Amino acid sequence: MTAPARFITFEGIDGSGKSTQARRLADALRAAGHAVVLTREPGGSPGAEEIRSLVLEGDPDRWSAQTEILLFTAARRDHLERTIEPALAAGKIVICDRFVDSTRMYQGLSRGDLRALVDTLHDLMIGREPDLTLLIDLDPDTGLTRARGRQGHEERFEDFGPDLQQRMRAGFRALAREFAPRFRIIDGARTEEEVARDVFSVVEQALA
Known part of the structure; x- marks a missing residue:
């Protein structure tokens, strides 16, 4: 099975399940015969992974x-040059766990009125929006409980507390309205399997 190259991103608050759903979607699309690259931000290329440790720990x-x-x-620039653009040029579907919408939220709005700066730098240095963004929507208290249960080392933003997550959820919903043509909101307060079915259905329609 072949389909035009697509750039699909997952967004949501910490603990929303977006990383799990990104992996499940990649597996499902590969099983359907698509060539898929699964990646993440910050990270996704050697240089970007080094920066990841600086900002998440x-x-x-x-x-x-x-x-x-x-x-x-x-x-993001290194990720774009070394991973995303080559995969799209090769006709692959790129699935990315977070992209610029997370920066618009975490740094642009939730930590200061810097959204214009985020967008200016994005336009200058990146110049690409996703083709489709899946927002996994979840209550922040539930998300934080899940996130803290992971017991990982990349918890810097989780340590900002529930107030940030509340503002993040509201901000992501606002972004979904602002970029309505590419955003789809998925209810994350259900079983992993139910969410995965909805995700695959939305993507299947987008690829048709």
Whole structure:
């Protein structure tokens, strides 16, 4: 089975299940015969993975919001050049766990009124929006409980607490309205299997 190259992103608050759903979608599309690249942000290329450790680990106040925007944009540029664009040029479906919409939320709105700066740098250095964005929507208290249960080392943004997650959820919903043609909201407060079925249905229609 073949389909035009597509750039699909997953967004949502911490613990929403987007990473799990991104993996499940990649597996389902591969089983259907599609060539798929599954990647993530920050990260997805060697240079971007190095920057990932800088921004996701350590004290919550380690970086200012402005510095974070520069770091995330640098990581995204390397990711775009080395992973995303080559895969799309080869006709593959690229599935990415987070992209610029997360920066618009975490650094652009939730940590200061810097959305215009995020968009300006994105236009200058990246210049690409996803073809389809799946927003896994979930209550922030549930999401934080899930996120903290992972017991990982990349918990810097989770340590900002529930207030940030509340603002993030509202912000993502606002982005879904702003970029309505490419956003689809998926109810994440259900079983993993139910969410996965909805995700695959939406993507299947987009690829038709």
